[in-house]
Amino acid sequence: MTPPAAPVMQYRHLGRTGLRVSVLSYGAWVSFGNQIDVPAAKALLTKCREYGVNFFDNAEVYANGKAEEIMGQAIKELNWKRSDLVISTKIFWGGQGPNDVGLSRKHIIEGTQACLKRLQMDYVDVLFCHRPDSTTPIEETVRAMNYVINKGWAFYWGTSEWDAQQITEAWAIADRLNMIGPAVEQPQYNLLARERVEVEYAPLYKNYGLGLTTWSPLGSGVLTGKYSIDSPPPENSRFSLENYKNLATRKLVKEILDKVDALKPIAERLGMKVAQLAIAWCLKNQNVSTVITGATKEEQVAENMESLKFVHLLTDNVLKEIEDVIRNKPNKPEIFR
Template sequence: MAAPSPAALMKYRHLGRTGLKVSVLSYGAWVSFGNQIEVQAAKVLLAKCREYGVNFFDNAEVYANGKAEEIMGQAIKELQWKRSDLVISTKIFWGGQGVNDVGLSRKHIIEGTQACLRRLQMDYVDVLFCHRPDTSTPIEETVRAMNYVIDKGWAFYWGTSEWDAQQITEAWAVASRLGLIGPAVEQPQYNLLARDRVEVEYAPLYQKFGLGLTIWSPLGSGVLTGKYSLNSPPPADSRFALENYKNLASRKLVDEILQKVDALRPIAVKLNVTLAQLAIAWCVKNENVSTIITGATKEQQVVENMESLRVVDMLKDEILTEIEDIVKSKPKKPETFR
């Protein structure tokens, strides 16, 4: 009997309350595309992702100043993939140095989206995100502009990234009042060390708006892989060795966090999995998460990430309790008054 294909591992979830199905593990171009790898290497990584059934690929206009989109677009073109098999997202906010190249004005959303599509060599993206909230632009202007993009067929769905619950609620209120489409999905950070927003702040939004989540940084910017130590410099091929990420490294590579990571090692050893697989599988257990955006610069890293799906069923209640006792990161639910 032939061994099952790697793609048989993959599970698919709806993107929130939409009809769109996305692979529960996906791949993002942040850090790697344009900073560490070029088109040929990108083709290898993307092909390995597809081998495992990944259909969702994430990007942004700001990643490597647009080069990440160019690399992804060219790689997909050379791989000659059927566009309808893919779910491609990109994000608008930081588009350049011009005074109107930043933010969520109607002008930048429309011009920025067109520029993204040119770099990606695509007629449309499946999901367009507002990369950050723009407090200097009325939310109504942003909601109307995102609906214009959808009406033009340049995107099928729109979402937010790192917006707070009040901002998302306000966007939905505007959309409902005007008979427009609200944000279907939010892209927040979520991992064993960063949980409040996903588990508490957004909790009312999953039922109220059917909010989906495409979470980033499931490995805490790589800290949860266990490859960093207080007593030695970051590995030369890691993101924290890059000059642009020295500031982030100073916030992440601290004693309290690294001690928790070390304490998780025995659990990974007991399950015969890597720390990275343990951390990713833990994210998969949250049913409110539509997809987990993974990153990788090497083919073997893609394989390790995807094989996390074998770990999910190992995370029984007693294992989850052990993990909780170590990380002590479970957010407190707000008190309710009757």
């Protein structure tokens, strides 16, 4: 019997750039270096590529640099054609020294070089400022990111968890200096976290062509439906890890878990799991360039990627059903409607 065909991957432009990224991508946060070694990484990355994923996300802070080392070594051993891949990493938390943190020109340049060394690559496709730095002038950061691009160490630069005002200021500076502005933002976006993507950034999509590489589509795992208020987190799940115990106390609360339970019948009626419903819901937002997924097992990668098959089932009526459950749709100012 012939196995069912894998869903056809779709690609969207990264904002207004010419770069095309798979609408579902894979990130190394949590797993690489903490739960995953090089052989396991090779298997996961290979499974992603089988589904057409071309965008892989990392950061200097993930597992204190180990995540970049593992991803870089895995890709090297897989001997993949570099131009087939879109690799991103993020700069902000690079170490314990006074100049190892933040978005100074010094740390951006030294941090980028260190990232490339760990990844064993000549360049990354996208370099993100992992958080805003209130202690460094944005002009210094804009100039440094353009220097990195001019050096060929990155092709595009972006921000992560910057507010709309900071992104607007960065673009104003870039325009004044005839430099390249941030093409993309990497915010959290899921059924439980919506305000920034749907309201705050709304003017930026039109004004600057801002793209989004969104993270945590499953709300750090809450939207998988595997957690219960009456039971401890499953062994080897994210919330069972010591580093995530504090996050678990904030996320695994009755109000949230009740909403997840109420989503399950909707997902089941449509023939999918609640996690796939959550991912498909993110993909319905056309301002999202790619949804970054995470997984520690090949079957988890497959389940995430199969979400592509269900996006078309999220009709206006189904989306209203979902809204009636989660009851958190942000109110957009009249000017954005």
